[in-house]
Amino acid sequence: MKRKIVAHKVADQLFTAELAIDRALSETARLTSLLSDARVEAGLSAVVGQSVMDRTCASIVMLANGRRELVEAHDALAVVKDQIGLRTVAIGGMEKPDSNIPRPEGQIRRVV
Numbered sequence: 001m002k003r004k005i006v007a008h009k010v011a012d013q014l015f016t017a018e019l020a021i022d023r024a025l026s027e028t029a030r031l032t033s034l035l036s037d038a039r040v041e042a043g044l045s046a047v048v049g050q051s052v053m054d055r056t057c058a059s060i061v062m063l064a065n066g067r068r069e070l071v072e073a074h075d076a077l078a079v080v081k082d083q084i085g086l087r088t089v090a091i092g093g094m095e096k097p098d099s100n101i102p103r104p105e106g107q108i109r110r111v112v
Helices: 001-042 051-084
Strands: none
Touching: 001 051
16 A cells, blocks of 8 residues: 555656646747747847857757656656556556657757
């Protein structure tokens, strides 16, 4: 019974972390969009603030990579759950695709 309680605590924290990274991605995307809109509205050259845009875009890529790692940790926890004899404990609750989403190939590049 104790393992089941602990598994639910871990699952709750995993969902909190997944939600937090999704929110961070969303807010960073909003910031990036606002930077573009603000530049245009202020009538500034695209050169102005380019380094800021580079950094916010890099942040989005890093957050997306972190999200991917959390998704993989989620999958790994499912294996651990089985290893410790908790096959019947659901660690999820949201709809999931039948197969894992593949890693992007050449679509995202790291900006330094």
